[in-house]
Amino acid sequence: MRSNSTRTWSLIFFSSVAVIFVLFSFGLILAQTPPASPATQTQPPQVLTPAPPPPTTPPRPLVMIDPAHGGAESGAVLNPTLLEKDVTLGLARRLRQDLTSRGVLVELVRDADVSLSTDDRAAKANAQRPILYLCLHASSETGAVRIFSALQPEATDNHGLFVSWNSAQSASLAMSRAAGQQLAAVLQKSGLAARSLTAALRPLNNITAPALAIEVGPAAAEISKLASADYQQTISAALANSVVALIPTLQSDAGVSR
């Protein structure tokens, strides 16, 4: 009797181990399966969150705006009374207003003077699945707008269920670079000097959507302009027009039907 009971428990134990092993192996195989076609490589990874339910109405494109720095991390000290974190927040609020008035859904990564790590910023942006992520910076170098995409290789081993945090941008990198060039071209047409470049700048590498960092700044002698409402409004309106012009390209790339 006792021997039968022991045998039964042994059988249950080994069966459980076998089931766990089979499930684990299946998970591993699934995780290492490469994407089915090259077309899927250019889309944002579908693995971090479940796919959203089919929309009943055409979705409004969401643009995430991230005013860089904040809280104890002030960014560049542009002059004794002007900190980069304040300029980026002011500009982000104006840009939100300008984009919203043009029918674009906008969310700010921070809407107050708070500290956020670059990982927190990326996690917050990725969770919203935006069509475009814009990180705003300000500096005192040369009177131009500089648009940066991530400095990382386009091809990585991001296959299977999960993507590497440090190269999460790789799937969207080609689109980010194209968007940066288009944005610079539109800004130039509106009379602003603009350049499209690459930079090793967090959290661009960690964003799963097309992601750009925009650095604005007049020449050093005119740095106080950054705090003026007129200058910010000029930059914000030009950026809003450029982003609106960019949205159809982003939507077609993301496969969103309007």
Place this chain on the structure above:
Amino acid sequence: VITRQFVIVTAILFGLTIAMSVYVSQLRRRELTAPRVHSTAKVEHVAPPSSGSTEQVTLFVAYDDPGVLRAQSVSASLASGRQQRAEGLLRALIGVYTAKNSPHPLAVGSDVRDVFLADPGIAVIDLNSALVDSQVSGVLSEELTITSMIQTLATNISGLTRVKFLVDGKQRDTLAGHADLSEFYDVSQINDQVKELSQ
């Protein structure tokens, strides 16, 4: 039965043990009370040997206005060792930045503490805090500093593939709030970046 000789040998060994303990404790006390030469003395970099041959090298110099990199050929006296040569190249570049009317100003005292070269193709550049503290905070300005250093090394030291930066021997997140220093830089990507920054 314990023999007399055994007792004598044991006593001698015991005496030697005591004597060595006293000697070691004296040495330790002397070490603790002696002034620490390495931590207090100002480190002076050894000048390149005057007998060393001068050669033409290409530096990639950053120009804040208009935000570009330009290749510049200079004459420099570099040591023959690969590592010393790498340090000499970066010191020549930093010398341009700390000079009067610099196109990309850094404070006097900015320096590279060490360059470690390891196979296969890895360079670790250890900057001092004076350089980092005087770096203008901004995405483009910081990228110009990083790119000019990597490209100067990669152009003059063959086989470099990846470069990592430390500050005062320690890992640091950013150069001055923007350029990422937490990861290795890939030299092939820097080549592409140099093309962008040269236009």
